[in-house]
Amino acid sequence: MVKVEKLDHYGRGITYIDDKITFLNNALPNEEVKYKITKSNNKFQEGKVTKIITKSKKRVEPPCPFYDICGGCSLQHLTYEKTLEFKKQKVQEILSRYAHINEKINIIKNPSPYQYRNKLSLKIKDGKIGFYEAKTHKIVEITKCLLAKEEINNFLKDLKYFELNNAEVTIRSNYNQELLIAIKTKDQITNCYKQLAKLHKIVGIIVNDKLAYGEDKFIDIVDHKLFQVSYNSFFQVNSLINQEIFQIIKKEIKKEKVVADLYCGVGTLAIVASDKAKQVYGIEIIPNAIKNALVNQKMNKVNNVNFCLGDAKDIIKKIKTKIDTIIIDPPRSGLSVEALNNILKIKPTDLIYISCDPMTLARDLNTLKQFYKITKLYIADMFSYTYHVESICILKLLN
Ligand SMILES: C[S@@+](CC[C@H](N)C(=O)[O-])C[C@H]1O[C@@H](n2cnc3c(N)ncnc32)[C@H](O)[C@@H]1O
Structure with a gap:
């Protein structure tokens, strides 16, 4: 068990284990935690919390079910006010x-500290849709991102219609919940554009920098x-x-x-x-x-x-x-x-x-x-x- 001293600039808890600086994900100052080391070299160690023994008053339950594994957010275990103090x-x-x-x-x-992003970039790897796990190329499968606007999340469930195995997909939305979708892939993409446009307000779909449907821009x-x-x-x-x-x-x-x-x-x-x-x-x-x-x-x-x-x-x-x-x-x-x-x-x-x-x-x-x-x-x-x-x-x- 160790006691966390403060946060580093990436929101990780800093502690010292055997005199070596150690960065622990999901650990807050003054918390006493059990941990697992995930990386160690001559200069520093990285790890994650396995059990919180003494909990900080600043801690809240992260609302995102993927928070522990996804590399996108790093401060959901803090109250919003405390994230501002950290910044x-x-x-x-x-x-x-x-x-x-x-x-x-x-x-x-x-x-609106959640549902604010008008742009989301996702990976598709071996048919799995999600983000890369922090510092890896392993996919964390997600069905929703709490930072993204609702219309982007609504679209995610229908990404499967493209039948892509490996791709990068960027979804943008505007003031009117319209969507602009850019896909980079070597796969053969299924032309489901018109069907998708009936379900979502799609302004355009761009595949490998070429216009596939609608427009390549929106207002x-x-x-x-x-x-x-x-x-x-x-x-x-x-x-x-x-x-x-x-x-x-x-x-x-x-x-x-x-x-x-x-x-x-x-x-x-x-x-x-x-x-x-x-x-x-x-x-x-x-x-x-x-x-x-x-x-x-x-x-x-x-x-x-x-x-x-x-x-x-x-x-x-x-x-x-x-x-x-x-x-x-x-x-x-x-x-x-x-x-x-x-x-x-x-x-x-x-x-x-x-x-x-x-x-x-x-x-x-x-x-x-x-x-x-x-x-x-x-x-x-x-x-x-x-x-x-x-x-x-x-x-x-x-x-
Ligand atoms: C942080 S964005 C700011 C854009 C804009 N001010 C806004 O608020 O939407 C930086 C912009 O700089 C452009 N950019 C990058 N390098 C540049 C360069 N050497 N000269 C001019 N523009 C550049 C990028 O394409 C991008 O549009």
């Missing part, structure tokens, strides 16, 4: 340790704005939290300013910023996303945004107009050295940095803070009950 502490620790930043963090809660609505989204374009998985990010953009963009939205996806933040800005430049590397952005500009009757296809680090250098505000919403890898240097050559008065990885955020802020002051810091619970967290940092150029 706040995690971002605080990372920013303090790697960037010496100790700003106050404001929390944006998820109004979503967030905060009264319309967005066309192609099956392979990025779109935030949680529209309620995306709406909260829109409110921050609306507040932080000042009237008549020139804005660049780097890594703009289908143009969401650029279009929101265009309501107040004089001119907006949106930059994105995926061609389909830029095609969506151009349609989105028209659908939202916006005429002060220029969408540019290409690498943000290169395009930003080519903009001749003086840029006042840069919105930075990069992938998990954060800013490349070149992108960061090119932003610092422009030195806009305002930066809005949206990040889905606090480690790369801390790395980039450690450089940016030499020239910018952080005026506000938020974490938004975009990915409830997982250890992932979205951070939004507002920065002002130092005098």
